[in-house]
Amino acid sequence: MSRVRGRGRKLGLIAGMVIILGGFAYLVYGGIGENLVYFLTPTELMERGERAYDAPVRLGGQVAPGTIEWDADALDLRFELTDGTKTLTVHSKGAPPQMFRDGIGVVVEGRLMRSGVFESTNVMVKHSNEYRPPPEGHAPQDLYRSLVREAES
Amino acid sequence: MISTLGFGTLAIAFALSIYGIIAVAVGLRRRRPEFVRSAEMVAYVNFGLLTLANLAMVYALVTHDFSVSYVAQVGSRSTPLFFTVISLWSALEGSILFWGWVLAAYTAAAVYLHRDRPGPLVPCANATLLVIGAFFYMLLIGPANPFGRVWPVPLDGPGPNPLLQNHLLMAVHPPLLYLGYVGMSVPFAFAVGALLSGELDDGWIRMTRRWTIAAWSFLSLAIVAGMWWAYEVLGWGGYWGWDPVENASFMPWLTATAFLHSVMVQERRDMLKVWNLGLIVSTFLLTILGTFLTRSGIVSSVHAFAQGTIGYYFLGFIAIGLIASLALLAGRGEALRSEGALDAVASRETVFLVNNLLLTAFTFTVLLGTLFPIVAEAVRGVKVSVGAPFFNRMTVPLCVALLFLIGVGPALPWRRATADQLRRGLVPPAAAAVLVAGLSVVFGVRAFYTVLAFAFGAFALVANVNEFVTGVRARRRAHGEGVLTALARLVRSNPRRYGGYTAHLGVIAMAIGIAASSTFKEERQATLRVGERLAVPGGFELRFDELWAAEEPRRFVVGADVTVFREGREAGQLAPRLNYYRGTDQPLTTPAVRSRPKQDLYVTLMAFDERDGSSATFLVLVEPLVIWIWIGGGIIGLGAVIALLPRRRRRDATLGPASARFATSGAGEVAG
Numbered sequence: 001m002s003r004v005r006g007r008g009r010k011l012g013l014i015a016g017m018v019i020i021l022g023g024f025a026y027l028v029y030g031g032i033g034e035n036l037v038y039f040l041t042p043t044e045l046m047e048r049g050e051r052a053y054d055a056p057v058r059l060g061g062q063v064a065p066g067t068i069e070w071d072a073d074a075l076d077l078r079f080e081l082t083d084g085t086k087t088l089t090v091h092s093k094g095a096p097p098q099m100f101r102d103g104i105g106v107v108v109e110g111r112l113m114r115s116g117v118f119e120s121t122n123v124m125v126k127h128s129n130e131y132r133p134p135p136e137g138h139a140p141q142d143l144y145r146s147l148v149r150e151a152e153s
Numbered sequence: 154m155i156s157t158l159g160f161g162t163l164a165i166a167f168a169l170s171i172y173g174i175i176a177v178a179v180g181l182r183r184r185r186p187e188f189v190r191s192a193e194m195v196a197y198v199n200f201g202l203l204t205l206a207n208l209a210m211v212y213a214l215v216t217h218d219f220s221v222s223y224v225a226q227v228g229s230r231s232t233p234l235f236f237t238v239i240s241l242w243s244a245l246e247g248s249i250l251f252w253g254w255v256l257a258a259y260t261a262a263a264v265y266l267h268r269d270r271p272g273p274l275v276p277c278a279n280a281t282l283l284v285i286g287a288f289f290y291m292l293l294i295g296p297a298n299p300f301g302r303v304w305p306v307p308l309d310g311p312g313p314n315p316l317l318q319n320h321l322l323m324a325v326h327p328p329l330l331y332l333g334y335v336g337m338s339v340p341f342a343f344a345v346g347a348l349l350s351g352e353l354d355d356g357w358i359r360m361t362r363r364w365t366i367a368a369w370s371f372l373s374l375a376i377v378a379g380m381w382w383a384y385e386v387l388g389w390g391g392y393w394g395w396d397p398v399e400n401a402s403f404m405p406w407l408t409a410t411a412f413l414h415s416v417m418v419q420e421r422r423d424m425l426k427v428w429n430l431g432l433i434v435s436t437f438l439l440t441i442l443g444t445f446l447t448r449s450g451i452v453s454s455v456h457a458f459a460q461g462t463i464g465y466y467f468l469g470f471i472a473i474g475l476i477a478s479l480a481l482l483a484g485r486g487e488a489l490r491s492e493g494a495l496d497a498v499a500s501r502e503t504v505f506l507v508n509n510l511l512l513t514a515f516t517f518t519v520l521l522g523t524l525f526p527i528v529a530e531a532v533r534g535v536k537v538s539v540g541a542p543f544f545n546r547m548t549v550p551l552c553v554a555l556l557f558l559i560g561v562g563p564a565l566p567w568r569r570a571t572a573d574q575l576r577r578g579l580v581p582p583a584a585a586a587v588l589v590a591g592l593s594v595v596f597g598v599r600a601f602y603t604v605l606a607f608a609f610g611a612f613a614l615v616a617n618v619n620e621f622v623t624g625v626r627a628r629r630r631a632h633g634e635g636v637l638t639a640l641a642r643l644v645r646s647n648p649r650r651y652g653g654y655t656a657h658l659g660v661i662a663m664a665i666g667i668a669a670s671s672t673f674k675e676e677r678q679a680t681l682r683v684g685e686r687l688a689v690p691g692g693f694e695l696r697f698d699e700l701w702a703a704e705e706p707r708r709f710v711v712g713a714d715v716t717v718f719r720e721g722r723e724a725g726q727l728a729p730r731l732n733y734y735r736g737t738d739q740p741l742t743t744p745a746v747r748s749r750p751k752q753d754l755y756v757t758l759m760a761f762d763e764r765d766g767s768s769a770t771f772l773v774l775v776e777p778l779v780i781w782i783w784i785g786g787g788i789i790g791l792g793a794v795i796a797l798l799p800r801r802r803r804r805d806a807t808l809g810p811a812s813a814r815f816a817t818s819g820a821g822e823v824a825g
Contacts, residue, residue: 010494010495013495013506017510020510020514021510021513021514021517024514024517024518025517027547028517028518028521028522028547029521031543031546031547032521032522032525032539032543034543035539035540035542035543035546036525036529036537036538036539036540037537037538037539037540038535038536038537039536039537039538040536056540058538072680072760072768072770073680075678075679075680075770094678094772095678095680095759095760095770095772096760097759097760098731098740098759098760098761099739099740100760125739139709139733140709140711140733140740141704141709141733143763144702144709144711144763145702146764146765146766147700147701147702147711147765147766148701148702148703148704149701149702149703
């Protein structure tokens with residue numbers, strides 16, 4: 001008797017688990033769909049038409065030379081990001097990474113606004129872990145020589 | 154020379170492993186115990202060989218022998234000795250070599266400690282460990298050979314990845330992670346051994362209990378060390394970003410945690426046999442998946458340095474492991490029927506079942522979120538990432554529910570709780586929960602899950618502390634002991650149980666720290682001129698004193714001296730820096746952190762005036778209770794150490810062989 005009861009209970013338990021896991025899988029699937037962040041170039045972003053606007057995106061490209069406007073006191077950054085074909089204006093509040101400069105590869109996270117400006121919440125310089133010696137005269141010890149303390153230099 | 158020695162030892166280890174596997178199979182089938190014994194010897198010899206190979210690599214690194222490919226890849230004459238030694242695990246080949254050594258050590262120790270147990274279980278487990286070993290040694294003599302020859306011999310190398318030499322925690326995190334990851338191979342091997350040999354009672358669980366607890370605690374500490382490292386190095390004030398590589402270490406931890414709990418149900422009630430086997434198989438496969446994600450370069454993230462064909466080997470191994478395990482489980486289906494059944498809903502078994510359900514759902518969520526971008530890229534050719542909001546939205550409710558269960562479990566007895574037991578066990582923690590929830594709301598906490606986390610944290614805290622209090626009180630009454638003596642004897646009377654409760658306390662501390670620091674984090678960013686001050690939340694004020702630079706052998710440092718004022722009074726100095734390592738022009742931020750029990754003040758140097766250093770941009774974060782995350786990690790470790798203590802038998806019990814047996818095998822130690 002208790003054996004039978006135990007088995008029925010077990011079946012119920014398994015059924016319960018299946019239902020819960022099924023519901024959970026549905027939630028997870030929906031959750032992923034809503035939180036997908038596409039990694040795009042400006043060209044790819046513009047090809048998305050209406051869907052390009054106000055959706056979270058990671059935008060990759062290069063900083064167009066001569067376009068950086070950085071107001072250090074207001075912490076306001078504006079620059080053009082290009083993939084060679086299309087160019088977008090990126091605006092962000094907050095300091096860019098120290099490496100940020102003309103022509104460097106960057107990834108910005110944010111959304112394209114109706115105004116056509118890409119509002120970024122995070123500007124990242126593209127990571128490269130490969131051995132890449134800085135060009136002649138661009139090593140930090142050359143660039144920032146004047147900052148070395150007298151006593152230690 | 155070194156190359157030949159290293160490669161040779163690895164090749165022999167591979168050949169011996171293959172021999173050992175065959176010897177066990179033939180020895181068991183033909184009843185030739187000397188064959189089985191010889192496979193045992195293989196486990197010991199392999200440990201010696203892998204030790205030799207690792208020492209050879211360390212020697213090559215330390216002597217800057219750039220004719221060895223791995224040294225040419227990660228070595229550099231300007232790297233300090235300490236970082237040169239730990240660069241053993243700074244890239245793919247070296248870390249697999251180190252992994253191989255840890256596995257060989259575990260294999261030899263597991264075989265040695267259980268050498269006297271009769272029956273085919275231990276030989277089968279040994280053979281399984283040798284299969285895993287053969288796979289890793291194959292990688293080491295094939296696609297991940299660290300002992301390749303380089304010609305012409307370079308004069309110097311690039312040095313290890315800057316991220317690895319920027320903080321001492323990198324000396325701790327990878328070895329702990331490998332000890333945890335590889336440690337899971339032992340219970341897995343014994344589970345497979347049980348399936349192969351047909352010894353399907355809970356013998357394999359009892360034999361590997363300590364191994365599982367040890368591996369689990371290494372993994373826990375590794376995860377906490379990784380979080381701490383991220384916090385101290387990456388410069389954004391966070392410790393967890395749902396990065397695929399973080400997830401890779403977290404998933405096996407989740408399944409292993411489920412396993413630690415569910416095996417108690419099997420020991421106690423003879424239920425969940427298949428489930429436990431499934432959990433340990435999943436845990437093992439998730440550790441291999443984790444290595445695959447970290448080391449194959451399939452996801453680009455800060456940890457994934459390597460690229461190459463090695464990914465296919467891992468995928469193949471995972472597939473074979475999965476199919477073989479499923480086939481074994483299916484083949485033993487009839488023998489794995491559970492004897493026990495659930496008696497009542499209000500019982501500890503039920504709590505463990507729900508705990509397992511939640512942890513499984515948790516693993517499933519993280520797995521899906523981690524693999525989705527890879528599958529999307531492979532199938533649809535789009536590069537996507539699953540944002541942190543997905544993980545947070547899905548897992549925060551699970552975390553809160555688990556926190557609640559940490560309080561319910563200890564309060565409920567096995568089998569069936571009476572109304573009286575429920576009342577006594579649950580009313581005090583519930584009162585604490587209501588009180589804390591009320592106070593949180595009164596003090597202005599509005600985030601729903603944060604209030605819940607604090608309330609359930611208090612609930613779980615009271616419930617677990619209550620276990621110690623009741624036990625100590627009973628001992629004092631019965632034996633008239635002092636509080637500390639009573640506490641010590643209580644813990645020694647059932648280390649596993651009280652170690653578990655201690656680990657719970659650590660988890661609670663971490664949960665509170667995470668909830669508080671992520672909800673109440675405050676951030677300021679500003680560009681300051683020399684001498685200028687910045688007010689930040691928490692009553693702090695920062696004054697930028699000076700920008701300086703210094704040339705060190707392996708790096709160039711730009712730092713800012715900052716004076717901290719608290720409530721108008723000088724309260725210390727901070728020096729956030731940017732470190733420029735040789736070979737990359739990208740600086741590594743090195744934030745300066747002022748840690749106090751109440752809150753952390755976290756200052757990152759973001760940028761500086763490149764001409765004369767007259768101004769600098771800082772990111773300043775004030776994060777409450779962060780330190781409790783690390784302390785919680787320490788408490789978890791302490792709990793694990795307690796759980797590993799041999800059980801002390803009561804003095805009136807028979808001494809001698811029986812207690813010695815208990816001390817070594819830990820049989821009969823069941824929490825509850």
